[in-house]
Amino acid sequence: SYELTQPPSVSVSPGQTARITCSGDALPKQYAYWYQQKPGQAPVLVIYKDSERPSGIPERFSGSSSGTTVTLTISGVQAEDEADYYCQSADSSGTYIRVFGGGTKLTVL
């Protein structure tokens, strides 16, 4: 089955830049999406189609893609950005399977 791989954790100090990666063989052919989930809350879409930002999402959130890896970048990290972040994409075999990465816990030191 298709898998997306994320680091379990990333730690940064306030004001620094956090980068969270997501790797998957189908990513050169399928868009990636990123969700932020705070404890006890539902996920929130923060990036769609690799690098597009939904309305209401701060400009410090950005996304990029290179080969089999996509990256969520949070510039000038704030304490409120501490959360779990999940990448999501689709299987490229035409089976309509939607896949999530295992999630990355972002800790703001």
Add this chain to the structure above:
Amino acid sequence: EVQLVESGGGLVKPGGSLRLSCAASGFTFSSYSMNWVRQAPGKGLEWVSSISSSSSYIYYADSVKGRFTISRDNAKNSLYLQMNSLRAEDTAVYYCARDPDCGGDCGYFDYWGQGTLVTVSS
């Protein structure tokens, strides 16, 4: 304002059944594909099932295929998940999530409900 409100979760014994509902408001429900996504306690997100706006296309994750049935009632602005032959590993918060309006298979979720907890235990 888009709102998705799940209900129907609870405690059920292994092998039992449960029906989840998702009440939608704030948008034209009949125009959007809808989904169920679950999250086991302390674990990551797992896509469960999707249904197109007119119910013409339905998809399931392999882990639930043959046991779960997704459906919708556009007249009632509601999404459902009938869960049969439940197992301990089905224990999770179940979220209702909307596809965006992209004219086809968008492949992602732009709005989520707050979820309903399903616990499968004897």
